[in-house]
Amino acid sequence: MGVFRRGIAGVTTYYVGLQCYLVYHLKTAPPNNVQPNWGDGSKGMFHSGMEPVSAKPKLESATQESREPMVQAVLSLYQSKPSLGAMEFYAPEATVEDPCFLFKGKREIAAAWYNMVKFIPTSETLSYKVDHSEDWVRITVNQKYCLRGTGLDITLPSVAYLTLTRTDEGKELIINHTDEWYGKPLLERSNHFGFELIGTTARVFRRVHGWIVTRYSCAPNVREL
Template sequence: MIRSNFFLLVRSTSTLSHHRNPFSAFTISNLSSSSKLPGSAMETYSKDTEEPKKDQQKETSTRDVDPSKNVSDDILPHILNLYGSCASPRDFEIYAPDASFEDPLMCAQGVKQIKSAFYSLSKVFSESRITEYNIKENILPHGRREIVIDNKQYYKFMGKDIDMISLIKLYVEDGKVIRHEDWWNKKPLWNRETSNVPVVGRIIEMARRGSMLATHAMMKFGKDPTA
């Protein structure tokens, strides 16, 4: 199992298993960035006077958004299932068909490959879950959302407990996740853009794609276990 061996090596050798708990208490917060839409004037003309009239848009702030309507409220339970090795086909409905998933080990493209990535967790670890987390939801241009989950993950392999700090970033459009990034140890993913040596970045990208393809084949190309 290519993914299993490499994944175990990366996770088990992480010094994060020796870190102290970074959370003083279990906290969950749905926060939105303070982003205002500028008031814009739209000119219309009266058929009688042909004089322009201005309809002033109301300024809105994400601070006024009802927290119960945050996109993260619908997506978070499914993310917890994915990382908890108890995902069902319904949990993957949060993704757009051409969504991508990346972590330091794999680079998945499309829902079927994302299924293979998360279904493989239970094949490697006897236990896995997100134990603590803090959420921020930001409104981006063009109606997109960014959900940032500062979290701590727990894994158990052959009786050994492994704790890992991570930063999950979800980019959402029309209610669907279009990109899912998992930054282990809160470090940006390595690629040709983030690496100081572009050639090294390309090699890392190829290795991650190869790891994903091997895992995808091993997991029967994203076939749902219950199907």
């Protein structure tokens, strides 16, 4: 029993320390500087959590205008206005990841956005900018969130990277949605050379957080996704 307690205490201490390091990372890490290029696609990206999807079809026929409905759907999610229509822009095996959570699959993603409304009933987009590349989209957004029951407003600038794939019917879908608060890269093994354990365990904890908060879903008809 003593060994078990010491183990629990050790894991708890490491977890708290990792969350403190995350705050330090968000304050001090340099922002990502990923430049869109219609010719490069995802091959030119050095960006945590956004490895190119293998054997994905090229998207040369995509245009900024054709992607506008997708962009507006994603913005509506940030505005605490989730809808099953917005979920249609995510691939079945899509992931959504931010510094605290990692969600896998459309059901978890829908549950996450709908559950967020319970804590953040209103959210206002103060400004946004969209950049396009061959198979990904970057949305730089400044969002003001209102926390339920507190009267507090939090303004959070972030950069959302949407990695895209295409169905056999030619429709573009989001396969990976990475949200970087303050434009800072996520804690990943790839960006903590020499300290791989930090990035690896940070992603494990993000996944645990994501799994826990989506066990209950406020999303309607989520089983149909």
